[in-house]
Amino acid sequence: MMEAEIENIDIIAPQVHFGKPEQEPYFNQLSLACYDPEKIHSIIIRFLNDYEININDFPLDKGSYSRTILFRNQSYLELMIARWDKGAKTQIHGHPDFVYEYLIDGLFQIESFKKNGSYVNKIASNSQQPGEFICLQGFKGQFDNAIHRITAKKESLSLHIYSDNALKGEIFTDFKTF
Ligand SMILES: [Fe+2]
DSSP states (O other): OHHHHHHHSOTTSOEESSSOGGGHHHHHHHHHSTTOHHHHHHHHHHHHHHSOOOGGGSOOOTTSEEEEEEEEOTTOOEEEEEEEOTTOBOOEEEEOSEEEEEEEESOEEEEEEEEETTEEEEEEEEEEOTTOEEEEEOOTTOSOEEEEEEEESSSEEEEEEESSOGGGSOEEOGGGBO
8 A cells, every 4th residue: 555655656746855834935936936046046045034044953964964855846946955064075076957056054165177078177176155155057958067076174054956856966986087
């Protein structure tokens, strides 16, 4: 019985995961924002002003980072909060066509890379402070947009919006880097 119920769940139906029901108007506004960077940013600023996002409400993954999905809609827009342990580092990774990332607390070092065949070249390294955001737009259907690696220099909390499942982002291993 349980199996049949699970099979009947439409995985692309609107879903609120750990977001609170009263936050749904914000999630709906994000869905209607058509990936307009200014609209998305202003919705997020209002959301963060209206709801205290406390680092202790999110799981600590020692030496790494945890991902908590607040909302995912039927066209795969995803709102995620990441809690980072000090020193946590991502792999070098690409993204779907739309990426928005806002640092709520902590400090990031962000290394950016450019794809060169099956390799990547480092093109920049910048720090990101709380209150600063990044918004990048690339090619739809590709998962090698905005290739970067994030290192949390302090324990950190960040908010992310993607136009698709971020876990589909292409991964580049260190030995391909030069
Ligand atoms: Fe990323």
